[in-house]
Amino acid sequence: MRALNIILLSSAFNGLTQRAWLELRQAGHSPSVVVFTDEDAVCEQIEHSGADLVICPFLKDRVPQALWRNRQRPVVIIHPGIVGDRGASALDWAITHELSRWGVTALQAVEEMDAGPVWATCEFNLPTGLRKSELYNGRVSDAAMVCVREVVEKFVEGYVPVELDYADPNVRGRLQANMKQADRSFSWHDCATFIKRCIDAADGQPGVLASLAGGQYYLFDAHLDARSGVPGELLALRDDAVLVATGDQSLWIGSLRRKPQPGEETFKQPARHVLAGQLADVPVLDAAFATQAFSTEAYQPLRYRECGHVGELTFEFYNGAMSTEQCQRMVAALRWAKARDTQVLLIKGGRGSFSNGVHLNVIQAAQDPGAEAWANIQAIDDVCEELLSARQLVVSGVTGNAGAGGVMLALAADIVFARAGIVLNPHYKSMGLYGSEFWTYSLPRAVGPAMAEQLTQACLPVSASEAWQLGMVQEIGPRCPDEFALWLLQRANSVLSDPTYAAVRERKSQVDHALIRQCREAELRQMQQDMCFNRHGFAEKCRHFVYKRKACGTPARLVEAWAQSGEVEVTESPVQA
Incomplete structure (x- = not known):
């Protein structure tokens, strides 16, 4: 062709x-x-x-x-x-x-x-x-x-497309009206599964507008729970989510956006942050990983199980964004998991994005966004350091798309397995950031210094197959999420004896911890300039990302030479850090 x-x-x-x-x-x-x-x-x-x-x-x-x-x-x-x-x-x-x-x-x-x-x-x-x-x-x-x-x-x-013919019985689709909030509405007296379906159908955008805790909010990130209470009542708080009673059971709501006043703009934040002033009397469920690691709770952003000599830690953060507190919880979970009598530590994402790095919405909402960004980047560095310092052989299962620090978090593992069809964005530059998460150690270790420089400067996406060819990914598993989860656990169980990974196991015993520390310190010196002193416009790029400002042009890096008929605007389309 x-x-x-x-x-x-x-x-x-x-x-x-x-x-x-x-x-x-x-x-x-x-x-x-x-x-x-x-x-x-x-x-x-x-x-x-x-x-x-x-x-x-x-x-x-x-x-x-x-x-x-x-x-x-x-x-x-x-x-x-x-x-x-x-x-x-x-x-x-x-x-x-x-x-x-x-x-x-x-x-x-x-x-x-x-x-x-x-x-x-x-x-x-x-x-x-x-x-x-x-x-x-x-x-x-x-x-x-x-x-x-x-x-x-x-x-x-030279194919000629087929005209749409609604008289054809095989044509089942029809014109459907644009869904409005009235079509999405529910009562907290409705059953939990119905309410969850309403929220699921509005996931990402626009959310479902509902009354909660005396205010009007757009709801996102719903999870079923068996507890019950007075419909609409806040029953509990766990990590960043609130538990709301429905007509039969209850729902965890992870993210909210306050309904704006005329002329105002609002954006999604973790539910606990949005309702911070109204949660004083709401019971807090114990989320300490040391006591809840094998919990059967329905809603668990961090879940752990063991299979043979493999300890599997699943982290599922909405939209792949990792706030300072979420990173701190993950550090505690990793420290607990590393102390277990296992030989392989498998970390994997949940149903959505694997990770997109720091939580730009939480950063933007902070009283001092620069200070919050600085705390957030150090917290996610702590997550990566726990992986780099693990006694166990660490395997990362990249279950969904990943960007910036999320890619580097995966690369902090000894072995990286990826689900077919995912897309990686291994760069920070479009957000006005130098980058951290030990990228100056992990990325050159995987692809070599020259390619690491090219990937971080070009600011282009990489497919799973390209990542495998480059050495960022060692194997690609099934595209189906359920099949990938089974395949991933099986492969994690085999890496200790698989001759393919003999060199990886040998490298594990020769880690240069002094070099790792130097990389972190050098990266953070650069990031302090970007996050705290706004050297390359991170504050404005973060604000544009959070408020979903429309691009004013096509980034020059995405325009091929044959398509350059005139001036090309150099703009950036950021991913998270």
């Missing part, structure tokens, strides 16, 4: 767009990104780029007429719905209605949104209990890549 010049037109260089960019490059094509800013600028960039094809993996804006009317260079929308489905709330409705199957459709842009001819479609089973973000980054992302590959192949073959 001949190589194509492909524009990826997207509202942001998000995880799905990054994955499409990586897959197209791996297939031998040359993708170039255009971040949608204003209609005229987008048309100017694409019309003069010489692109063969335009694919829109994540586009919230309407495709300009000047682009979609050019049938020689089709614009193909990747829509997260089955054939015939239309509207911006496709996944919200699919979760709300508990559909058993859903899909992704690639369709050509026309004047009417989501109504164009179909290029490709891919359906999948839809299990219950998935959050929208989990569905989007999992099954939807997988199906979207199938569609992208099929679109490119068909374009090369």
